[in-house]
Amino acid sequence: xxxxxPIPGIKIGAxxxxxxxxxxxxxxxxxxxxxxxxxxxxxxxxxxxxxxxxKYRSVRLFLDICVKCEACADKCQFFLGTGDPKNMPVAxxxxxxxxxxxxxTLGGKIWGRANEAEELNETVLQEWIIYFYQCSExxxxxxxxxxxxxxAEITMAAREIMAAVGxxxxxxxxxxAKVYDTGNNLGIWPAAWKDNCAFLEQDLKxxxxxxxxxPVDAVGAEVLLIPPSADNFVNTDTMIGYxxxxxxxxxxxxxxxxxxxxxxxxLFLNYANLKKANNRIIEAARQLKVKKIYWGE
Numbered sequence: 001x002x003x004x005x006p007i008p009g010i011k012i013g014a015x016x017x018x019x020x021x022x023x024x025x026x027x028x029x030x031x032x033x034x035x036x037x038x039x040x041x042x043x044x045x046x047x048x049x050x051x052x053x054x055k056y057r058s059v060r061l062f063l064d065i066c067v068k069c070e071a072c073a074d075k076c077q078f079f080l081g082t083g084d085p086k087n088m089p090v091a092x093x094x095x096x097x098x099x100x101x102x103x104x105t106l107g108g109k110i111w112g113r114a115n116e117a118e119e120l121n122e123t124v125l126q127e128w129i130i131y132f133y134q135c136s137e138x139x140x141x142x143x144x145x146x147x148x149x150x151x152a153e154i155t156m157a158a159r160e161i162m163a164a165v166g167x168x169x170x171x172x173x174x175x176x177a178k179v180y181d182t183g184n185n186l187g188i189w190p191a192a193w194k195d196n197c198a199f200l201e202q203d204l205k206x207x208x209x210x211x212x213x214x215p216v217d218a219v220g221a222e223v224l225l226i227p228p229s230a231d232n233f234v235n236t237d238t239m240i241g242y243x244x245x246x247x248x249x250x251x252x253x254x255x256x257x258x259x260x261x262x263x264x265x266x267l268f269l270n271y272a273n274l275k276k277a278n279n280r281i282i283e284a285a286r287q288l289k290v291k292k293i294y295w296g297e
Contacts, residue, residue: 007074011083018082020133020169027170027177031273034166041165042120046103048164052157053104054120060104060288062149063097066090072141072151078134089141089151091268096158099124125167132158133169137268151160163270175265176273179280183259184229196232197255200240212247214239217288218254222269224285225255226295253294259284262297 012082026033038044043202053060072089073079079087086092094116101108101117108117116122135151145151162168178187188196197214204210214219231238232255246253259280285293 003082005074006110008080008083010085012085014084015078015082015087015134016084016130018134019130020171021171023168023170023173027173028166028168030177030180031173031269033163033168033173033270034098037166041125041167044165045120045125045161048161049100050104052160053100056153056157058098058150059153062151062154063093063100065147066093066097066149067147069146071144071146072149075141075144077136077140079136082134086127086131087134088134092135093149093151093154095124095127095131096154104155104295125162128158128162129167131219132162156271159268160270172268176269176277179261179265179277181281183257184261185263185265186233188229188230188233188260193232193255193257193260196236200232200236200243204240204243210244210247212243213251214243215254217257218252220289221252221254222290223251223292223294224281224288224290226259226262226281226284226293227255229260234258254288254290255283256288262295 023033028035035173048291068090070088073091076087076089079085079089086095098116098118099120101115102112102119103109105115105117107115111117132155135152137153137155139150139152142148142150142152159168175185178185181187182189183193194216197216201212201214204212225242225246227242228235231242242253261277264274264277266272266277281293281295
């Protein structure tokens, strides 16, 4: 396509039907989240919201300083693709902002809707579930915001709050649970990881006559490589490129069967799992006694 993407006409409610599948109980249990929505979900969400606002001061700042200039509106691929006005980043953030105003600002407590504040209820929760999961956290909107508001951080905060009461989606929770089971997002078990590395070694010998190793769990290597797991499963040319680079540079390296995933889906769920998944990289480095970590996505 040449030229700017045309701005779609407004289509109210156009993507309300696009609701993510509910997380499975088994995956929620693996990632330390409630299997079902808590009975006191409203009180629990407000308690978690207070914690988030206190811990991440930037969230409160972003909620307070937005002037709704809508410079971000036509920058979001979800709005451009659906025309649903609630997929404008400013409108998506408003779903959070109106609850914040009602319970955490003086004006909202006194004047309510007259101050653009709204009670947290089932209807509002369903809108959170729909629209905060129609955001990829790409941060393109932030690039164009004259105030530098990071709307993705508001999305992350909303998902953090929902996860705390047992509201999350199948895709994200399933991927995070796979990391704890197999070491990666794709669910490649250690035996399969080793087998594919051996296959790539043989493939290089057969096709290029190169004797290049793809070490796995090699203790004492200089570098621990943490690639996207797809590089050893789908994008194998990239995995081969890593091996050739290390071979040419004379650097000893290894991958780990405990942690072989550069993509962290905790980013799309909650801060606790984001941190826990990241810590696996450090633990793998300690187990293998490497000097450096090369980590990319």
